Amino acid sequence: MGEQYFFDEMMGRGDDGPRGPYQDFGAWFDAENPSRLRKKAREAEDFFRLTGITFNVYGREEANERLIPFDIVPRIISAREWAKLERGIEQRVRAINAFLHDIYHRQEIIRAGRVPADMIARNEAFLPKMIGVSPPGGVYTHIVGTDLVRTGEDEFYVLEDNARTPSGVSYMLENRETMLQMFPELFSANRVRPVSDYPQNLRRSLTDCIPPACTGRPVVGVLTPGIHNSAYYEHAFLADQMGGELVEGHDLRVVDGRVAMRTTRGYRPIDVLYRRVDDDFLDPLNFNPDSLLGVPGILDVYRAGGITIANAPGTGIADDKAIYSYMPEIVEFYTGEPAILKNVPTWRCNEADALAYVLDNLSELVVKEVHGSGGYGMLVGPAASKKDIADFRDKLIAKPDNYIAQPTLSLSTVPIFTKAGLAPRHVDLRPFVLVSPRKIHITPGGLTRVALKKGSLVVNSSQGGGTKDTWVLED
Amino acid sequence: MLGKTAGGLFWMFRYLERSENTARLIDAGHRIALTKSSSGSNEWTSILATSGARTAFDAKYDAHHGPDVIDFLLRDRDNPSSVLSVITAARDNARMVRTALTREVWEAVNECYLVMKDLLARKIPDRDLPHVLGKIRQRSAFVRGALHGTMLRNDIYDFARIGTFIERADNTARILDVKYYVLLPSAHFVGSSLDNVQWETILRSVSAESAYRHTYGPDIGPSEIAEFLILDGRLPRSLAFCASKIGDNLGYLKQQYGQHLPCHDTAEAVCTRMRASTIQMVFDGGLHEFLQDFLRFNGMLGQQIEQDYRFYG
Numbered sequence: 001m002g003e004q005y006f007f008d009e010m011m012g013r014g015d016d017g018p019r020g021p022y023q024d025f026g027a028w029f030d031a032e033n034p035s036r037l038r039k040k041a042r043e044a045e046d047f048f049r050l051t052g053i054t055f056n057v058y059g060r061e062e063a064n065e066r067l068i069p070f071d072i073v074p075r076i077i078s079a080r081e082w083a084k085l086e087r088g089i090e091q092r093v094r095a096i097n098a099f100l101h102d103i104y105h106r107q108e109i110i111r112a113g114r115v116p117a118d119m120i121a122r123n124e125a126f127l128p129k130m131i132g133v134s135p136p137g138g139v140y141t142h143i144v145g146t147d148l149v150r151t152g153e154d155e156f157y158v159l160e161d162n163a164r165t166p167s168g169v170s171y172m173l174e175n176r177e178t179m180l181q182m183f184p185e186l187f188s189a190n191r192v193r194p195v196s197d198y199p200q201n202l203r204r205s206l207t208d209c210i211p212p213a214c215t216g217r218p219v220v221g222v223l224t225p226g227i228h229n230s231a232y233y234e235h236a237f238l239a240d241q242m243g244g245e246l247v248e249g250h251d252l253r254v255v256d257g258r259v260a261m262r263t264t265r266g267y268r269p270i271d272v273l274y275r276r277v278d279d280d281f282l283d284p285l286n287f288n289p290d291s292l293l294g295v296p297g298i299l300d301v302y303r304a305g306g307i308t309i310a311n312a313p314g315t316g317i318a319d320d321k322a323i324y325s326y327m328p329e330i331v332e333f334y335t336g337e338p339a340i341l342k343n344v345p346t347w348r349c350n351e352a353d354a355l356a357y358v359l360d361n362l363s364e365l366v367v368k369e370v371h372g373s374g375g376y377g378m379l380v381g382p383a384a385s386k387k388d389i390a391d392f393r394d395k396l397i398a399k400p401d402n403y404i405a406q407p408t409l410s411l412s413t414v415p416i417f418t419k420a421g422l423a424p425r426h427v428d429l430r431p432f433v434l435v436s437p438r439k440i441h442i443t444p445g446g447l448t449r450v451a452l453k454k455g456s457l458v459v460n461s462s463q464g465g466g467t468k469d470t471w472v473l474e475d
Numbered sequence: 476m477l478g479k480t481a482g483g484l485f486w487m488f489r490y491l492e493r494s495e496n497t498a499r500l501i502d503a504g505h506r507i508a509l510t511k512s513s514s515g516s517n518e519w520t521s522i523l524a525t526s527g528a529r530t531a532f533d534a535k536y537d538a539h540h541g542p543d544v545i546d547f548l549l550r551d552r553d554n555p556s557s558v559l560s561v562i563t564a565a566r567d568n569a570r571m572v573r574t575a576l577t578r579e580v581w582e583a584v585n586e587c588y589l590v591m592k593d594l595l596a597r598k599i600p601d602r603d604l605p606h607v608l609g610k611i612r613q614r615s616a617f618v619r620g621a622l623h624g625t626m627l628r629n630d631i632y633d634f635a636r637i638g639t640f641i642e643r644a645d646n647t648a649r650i651l652d653v654k655y656y657v658l659l660p661s662a663h664f665v666g667s668s669l670d671n672v673q674w675e676t677i678l679r680s681v682s683a684e685s686a687y688r689h690t691y692g693p694d695i696g697p698s699e700i701a702e703f704l705i706l707d708g709r710l711p712r713s714l715a716f717c718a719s720k721i722g723d724n725l726g727y728l729k730q731q732y733g734q735h736l737p738c739h740d741t742a743e744a745v746c747t748r749m750r751a752s753t754i755q756m757v758f759d760g761g762l763h764e765f766l767q768d769f770l771r772f773n774g775m776l777g778q779q780i781e782q783d784y785r786f787y788g
């Protein structure tokens with residue numbers, strides 16, 4: 001592979017100085033003393049350590065609480081750029097909700113031949129128990145984290161639609177808090193759209209979908225697998241910020257047709273449960289019988305209108321990586337318009353032609369597990385050794401259904417602050433979307449993840465990625 | 476409030492209180508070892524007994540040598556009551572009840588854990604011991620300060636306080652009970668320097684040496700010590716003080732929830748007995764017996780609270 005071109009979001013193509021949204025920041029940075037900035041960067045780390053924003057890395061006993069590295073250079077998006085992204089995301093999220101409703105009801109998209117019936121019926125994420133069930137308020141995905149990557153001035157791709165339990169929003173909020181504390185002067189010079197109202201918006205959009213059984217002020221709970229979960233900090237943070245209860249499976253049981261939590265004064269019903277456990281673990285009576293994380297019988301209460309579960313059970317069918325490849329058709333089918341945001345070309349390895357192509361081009365492709373996340377179990381061809389590729393080839397041949405492949409995208413870069421000054425690193429973006437029957441609300445910005453290693457394209461925090469504050473500028 | 480949250484708060488503050496009490500015990504023992512090397516080993520035996528760690532310690536060591544005991548009480552992960560173990564447990568509980576705490580309280584306990592994990596990463600050389608013990612007490616005080624200064628006075632606060640005082644009462648009663656024989660009037664030889672050291676140690680292990688002098692003057696006497704630590708409602712580590720605080724906080728819960736539960740009766744009975752007692756009555760009935768009764772009722776009360784407020788199910 002030859003020298004690849006990467007779009008840098010701060011410097012653009014050439015030497016004409018920073019691009020528009022970065023001009024004020026660039027001037028500020030040039031006037032700053034690097035040693036003060038280094039000191040600030042260390043302070044930021046202390047701040048994160050103290051507030052306890054840690055991330056548990058699975059499979060590492062010793063350092064099982066780690067900080068996600070934070071970079072002080074913000075990622076800046078102009079009002080115009082954002083407006084387009086916003087329209088594209090809203091369109092896509094509407095389509096996903098319409099798709100979910102359709103898939104669990106009349107399945108018109110299958111009858112129309114736009115998505116093969118196999119893709120649904122044989123999909124692990126499809127929940128037959130949701131057939132014919134209409135969630136309160138008609139909303140399936142209350143919370144979505146749409147992963148975007150950029151490859152040029154005007155080119156954005158959707159990498160994944162995280163429609164199950166997307167995480168990272170607490171980092172978006174704490175990153176902004178940290179920047180406000182460290183560099184208040186930057187915020188008086190740049191008009192940055194605030195993100196701090198996310199928790200209130202989350203609560204509002206959840207309580208816009210109260211179940212029929214709810215009377216009085218809705219009680220909201222966040223269901224966490226517990227303090228050893230990698231995103232526990234976030235679960236506690238959101239419960240706290242929303243004024244909700246942070247509950248685990250063993251705090252809950254079904255009492256008189258409602259899901260109730262054990263309080264100091266007996267069992268009290270919960271109206272809306274923002275669950276951060278997967279479908280499989282949600283209800284040992286209905287799904288995985290070995291699960292200790294869920295609530296026996298919750299699905300029956302749900303179907304009878306006794307509780308709202310957010311996101312609804314069975315939404316995973318919409319962010320499955322094989323379904324992903326049909327998203328352009330899905331968007332067009334339900335909205336009647338072509339998709340505003342592009343999909344990354346995707347080879348479905350369960351198709352013989354595609355598999356043959358993928359096997360011939362492993363060294364240039366990214367291969368992912370259909371149900372994988374967190375950067376685990378994927379192959380980044382250009383960065384992999386011969387042995388990695390050979391090993392992966394065997395896995396792929398053994399279970400082609402389990403994989404999809406995509407070209408290696410030329411992810412844009414944004415500078416990070418290093419000892420040697422600014423240095424470009426690859427980034428992605430996860431905006432957070434809240435869906436209620438009234439509207440779709442997208443918090444301006446989101447979580448920017450950055451690969452801290454030079455040249456690396458893997459931004460996942462479990463694989464050594466960091467984060468940045470993300471700014472959307474006012475018009 | 477979730478039952479689990481109430482339990483988490485209760486234990487978080489019990490553990491923090493225990494870390495501080497253990498630091499005081501070590502401080503008192505270390506001082507005796509410095510002044511009277513001959514009785515040193517004996518003293519460490521009673522400190523192990525007071526902290527309830529003797530069985531675990533004996534499983535690991537043959538003799539009660541000061542440095543081993545100090546290390547076991549400060550840093551040993553095999554000792555569930557070591558300072559490092561309880562501060563870790565306090566912080567785990569704090570993470571579990573994070574939504575019930577203010578940012579200030581959470582950060583104080585998180586920082587307490589980070590500082591202690593660092594300080595206690597290695598064996599503590601003798602010369603650093605006072606500094607480390609001071610830090611433990613200071614860090615625990617920061618959490619208490621944040622609690623007082625930033626938390627709503629509601630059920631959350633009550634469970635935190637109840638945990639604190641159940642633990643503290645237990646600790647003071649154990650200190651007294653392990654040493655009850657040096658406080659008996661029959662064992663009292665005026666001016667014996669050995670007794671003086673023992674009495675001093677008791678006062679020091681509840682940080683009451685200066686308060687005692689302000690109250691009783693320069694001479695230390697065993698029955699005054701017993702009266703001060705058991706019955707004086709002004710001393711924040713006395714049994715009477717702890718019992719009345721537990722009674723108050725349970726009373727607030729009763730009021731807030733409008734529920735009268737078995738634990739309220741037990742707490743009331745303990746308070747009544749304290750109020751009705753004089754030190755002479757305590758000695759007449761047997762100091763050891765009195766303390767044993769107290770420890771049993773205090774333990775029972777803890778279990779009843781656990782049950783009445785559904786900590787575990």
